[in-house]
Amino acid sequence: MGIKRGVSLYSYQQTQFFKKMDWKDMIREVHDNLKTDGIEIIDEATIRDYPFPSEQFIYDFRNYMARYNMKAVTMDIYLDVHQFRDHVMNHREAAERLKSDIRLAAKLGFANVRPLCLVPIDVIEMALPTAEKYNVRMGKEIHAPLPIFKGNKEQPKSGMASALDFRMAEQILELADRTGSKHVGLIPDFGIFQHSPSQVAIDYAKRHAKNPEVIDWILENSRDYTLDEMPVILDEKFPGHGLDGGTIERMSLHEMSGNPEDLKKIIPYIVSMHGKFYQMTEIPGKPGQYEDKAIDYETPMRILRENGYEGYIDSEYEGQRDQQDMGYENLPDEVEEVRRHHEMLKRLSEG
């Protein structure tokens, strides 16, 4: 058994955008070159005419997966509360979208769905009977800047972190324990083990900053200020710097949001995992071995291995978007990035 490897087709979003590969090409890449079987999809990227695909699409997808003996691990699902435009979707309506997605996942043969970390816990609970009925597990994502457990962490008042509930994982554990259901759990994303901004994000920020020195200043001084303090000090030191809040937040990253040790307590609840990464570079002195310099994979992978995690880690390559402001010749090769990621996943799974 041991840790299993998969790929979220999210990783090939740019290749799909330019119509170099379709979902069938991607599945063959995973099968033929990565020598593994786990497939994860973004519903609104892979499913033609979501949320009402044709019967032909559903049959074609299941047939193609069967042809190569692949495993439909997780379908990533969303919550767009402005769909109806004349009102904000209420929680019962949000639960209807979740239930519809669960039924769709079941039709396509997926074992799990991944609701986002911002989906309210009562919405998850309303959909639980549907998840049970269709035997699809809901794994709520633990996405940066969320911790696994809140512990002593202060919840920031600004930026993305302010909209997230740092007790999210605890709420899920409580729901699973209270109902005794195996159909609700967690999908931790390795992005919670990112400890510094990736080089591709730094380069993008500098290309678009009025004054790239401000980016350097943030990188050098981010340890000394909280997320709430940083924009204030920047306005003082560099009036008119023009950086938006999202860029400041990304460049200020200097510690992991998740503590790898906390994985031990949630392993029984993990539905699958997202292997977020931005750029795989060769480890100096180790030809053919790769790492992402911004994310700690070694520590969490060791803890998962030692504590008997036997689920999937699905690659989720995200560095491409920071390089799409340049010409074709500068676009990264998603297929190569994911191959390098799987070199690492395979090596670290074996210990």
Add this chain to the structure above:
Amino acid sequence: MFDQYLIRKDSLYNVVEDGKVTGFKFAVRIADYRGCFLSLHNGYYINCDGVEYPRELQRFEINGKPPRTFEEIKTCVWEHWNYDDEGWVYVTKEGGLAPGKHVIGLQQSILAQYGYMPWDEEWVKNPPVPGSGAGSGKTAAICQFELELQE
């Protein structure tokens, strides 16, 4: 995302309706890694050669249907813009564009979200006006394109 690729380079045309040149059009893709419910599409910030063309002068063609205003698009709550598909943006401008090169600044507005946000009720009453960055989805920058008018 897809900053330099949101408009297809060879897609700028004048629009002829009932024998008159009524404006121009170009082909766009979604600035995201997923498609969206069409109702979420909230128009564009468009600046062509220094002139801004607000949402009221824009129409959007997708899914094999004639170009629709963004007031109509807003009501398409069960229709989907597939990630793979190109849409056409129509801009009303009497007489269209002159032959030659044109510089277009573009920001796409799609009210896609990952859940509930503090501004939700405000956006129902007053949807963001494209250009500020609010509601711009995954590409907040105003992206610049130099395009040659096609024959």
